[in-house]
Amino acid sequence: MAGAKQHAHWSSRWAFMMAAVGSAVGLGNIWKFPYEAGSGGGGVFVLIYLFFIFFIGTPVLVAELSLGRRGQKSPIGSMEKIAKEEGKSKLWSLIGWSGVIGGFVVISYYSVVGGWTLAYVANAAIGAFEGVDKVSAAALFKEGLQQSETTMILWHAAFMFITIGIVAKGVEDGLEKAVTFLMPALFVLLLFMVIYAAVTADFLKALDFLFWPRAKDLTVDVALNALGQSFFSLSLALGSIMTYGSYLTKDVSIGKSAVTIAAADTLVAIMAGLAIFPLVFTYGLKTGEGPGLIFATLPIAFGSMDFGVIIGTLFFTLLAVAAITSAISLLEPAVSYVEERTSLSRRQVAIALGVAAFLIGTLSAMGMPGNSLGDVSIFGMNIMDAKGYITNNVMMPLGGLFIALFVGWFISRKTMMEELAMSEPSFRIWYLLVRFVCPIAISVVFVTVAFG
């Protein structure tokens, strides 16, 4: 009987923190944040992003973790259970559904980009970056990878294979070991890259670009992108955080954990920006380069520094690890749901869903400009960008809105106080943020985009 399966738990608070930070810190910070900031005009994007992270994302993070811990099931199971306990409509389980499905869509293309990082581990290791300049670095990415479908799909397969392997092993064995050592290592290497960029490239210009908001850059699209990116970076509303919350024991403080996760996540994103933009300015690259930004800039730095082969290989390896720890959390919600509802084993479910996501992901790879499905256009975007837009800019903020509404207005205050066990003043601040600030801010962005 499926119900007889035991719901797993983290072995310690540290293990949970590493897994949650591992989920949050990923391609979103190091690959996406810099190019979104670059395309969104820099300072304005960063400022709005920081506002969303701390005033919207963090309270939603607290809400989502507590829903998971309260429910002790997959996101769908947890939402059904809590709605029932609180005497509310079963329809609230749609939050769980949207998370599980959204997570599945994201993992399908996330794995393609994860594959790029693996390809770059290989490139770095064989010395492909040596002496590259702006033109050859761009060619290495475009012709060498993006427009070579088979290469890209093979790396995508390799990335998904590793992800499935870890998810199949389960929470404690697979995941905890991967994150406890490798996340801190990534942080140290990123710090090194920031220092390298500060010493060798135009750091002041990067600071000005990233932190000096220019009013002309402010558009509703930038605000929506910043909102979507803040949710994406904190892994919100895709079931990941709810699932990780469900593996939490009662003694962990959700409020403190959430603040730490958000701070670590933000620090890594800002550091990535500080490592990339000095190089962008010094080497005359475009800030609005798009998804290829880090792949077009970092190799130039690795190619010209001492020990660049070793440092570059290490950097892309750790980036791949950060991507894998996020990918695991994207596949996990769907796996936990199917495992909960059927008599299949975790291993079988992980393989079936992972292969399905891989196949859907190949469409993203084939849809890159110049490739076999490169002409397919969904709302004027290629397949990969369309998946990103729908999940980041629609499903995640909408999911966050409903999480905030549910927790703030439909669950009793008493239940939430009991679940969070925070001091009274902290609880009040959080409650004010989820009840009013989050729903209003998210709605304002949506309404402005729709009618603006």
Ligand code: PHE
């Ligand atoms: N937060 C991850 C990153 O920044 C991506 C992610 C989104 C993971 C949503 C899980 C859920 O790369």
